[in-house]
Amino acid sequence: TLAAEAASEGAWYRFGQQRLADTPLVRGVDFPKVGLTEARWDDGALHLQLSAATPTDLGTRTTFEVVGLTPVSGWGASGGHDTVISETAEGTLRIETTVDPAPITVRQAG
DSSP: OHHHHHHSTTHHHHHHHHHHHHSOEEEOOOTTTEEEEEEEEETTEEEEEEEESSGGGTTOEEEEEEEOOSSOSSEEEEESSSOEEEEOTTSOEEEEEEOOSSOEEEEEOO
8 A cells, every 4th residue: 555655664765866866956045144034936937935943034136046957957937136147057946146035936948
């Protein structure tokens, strides 16, 4: 049964590894200064929401990356404040934005 399979040794690890291998990931978040209260893929778009550790961190600039996108070119962002997207030489998507709770949506143009 499904319950027995889910309870088997290593089942959750295997499930987690499969999901991580198949889904692009956000990395390089400036934690603990910056946190992600949302990082969710929905219908081909990445929905992000940042949080600041302290009030003095609000309004500062931060940078993080999204790895595992195929293709990595042609992505844009809406929302957020002064969000800039660029492609790195390593083939990752670099996102630079202001630490602010305004939602950011990253999607491929077109």
